[in-house]
Amino acid sequence: xxxxTQLGSHVSVSEGALVLLRCNYSSSVPPYLFWYVQYPNQGxxxxxxxxxxxxxxxxxxxxxxxxxxxxxxxxxxxxxxxxSDAAEYFCAVSENSNYKLTFxxxxxxxxxx
Amino acid sequence: xxxxxxTPKFQVLKTGQSMTLQCAQDMNHEYMSWYRQDPGMGLxxxxxxxxxxxxxxxxxxxGYNVSRSTTEDFPLRLLSAAPSQTSVYFCASSSNQLYGYTxxxxxxxxxx
Numbered sequence: 001x002x003x004x005t006q007l008g009s010h011v012s013v014s015e016g017a018l019v020l021l022r023c024n025y026s027s028s029v030p031p032y033l034f035w036y037v038q039y040p041n042q043g044x045x046x047x048x049x050x051x052x053x054x055x056x057x058x059x060x061x062x063x064x065x066x067x068x069x070x071x072x073x074x075x076x077x078x079x080x081x082x083x084s085d086a087a088e089y090f091c092a093v094s095e096n097s098n099y100k101l102t103f104x105x106x107x108x109x110x111x112x113x
Numbered sequence: 114x115x116x117x118x119x120t121p122k123f124q125v126l127k128t129g130q131s132m133t134l135q136c137a138q139d140m141n142h143e144y145m146s147w148y149r150q151d152p153g154m155g156l157x158x159x160x161x162x163x164x165x166x167x168x169x170x171x172x173x174x175x176g177y178n179v180s181r182s183t184t185e186d187f188p189l190r191l192l193s194a195a196p197s198q199t200s201v202y203f204c205a206s207s208s209n210q211l212y213g214y215t216x217x218x219x220x221x222x223x224x225x
Contacts, residue, residue: 042218100146100161103157
């Protein structure tokens with residue numbers, strides 16, 4: 001069975017600082033991995049995805065994530081935080097044998113001026 | 114291109130009432146799903162469909178019913194609403210896992 005663990009329900013950074021949001025997954029087969037962002041009172045927007053091509057994936061708004069099979073991780077990073085990055089971020093996994101998407105519990109990112 | 118459209122955006126129900134949350138997509142996606150979002154719980158899969166006439170249960174299906182008579186529509190029915198079903202409900206669709214999933218803007222449901 002597939003599962004996702006997001007370490008840290010709340011991360012706070014200063015504007016201009018590095019953003020690091022952690023995600024570890026469990027999957028019995030090669031996974032597809034996703035990061036979604038949710039702004040207040042909105043739906044989910046796809047940030048980036050890993051689908052077994054390049055292990056370093058670049059997404060929108062300057063975010064990127066690296067798939068590390070040995071660590072079963074898919075951490076999300078951004079070199080320099082902007083106030084507009086404040087949102088909740090969700091890591092999700094699906095096994096390439098099915099379409100079911102399993103989400104982590106989310107990490108709320110706060111950016112301080 | 115409308116994407117995934119959910120109606121209504123807000124709803125208040127009394128315990129025991131029934132209602133249908135509507136979801137429609139105009140992208141000809143075969144795969145559609147319903148999630149509920151609760152604070153600190155992330156999103157949990159309720160039901161999903163891999164095509165017209167095919168549905169299956171997700172992680173938290175109890176108290177909900179679905180059907181898929183067309184590719185475009187995937188309504189979620191609450192049979193007898195309970196306060197535990199107070200949540201934000203999201204519908205999502207996809208044509209292929211490689212492209213990710215498109216989400217609707219959600220329905221905020223309160224059961225009193």
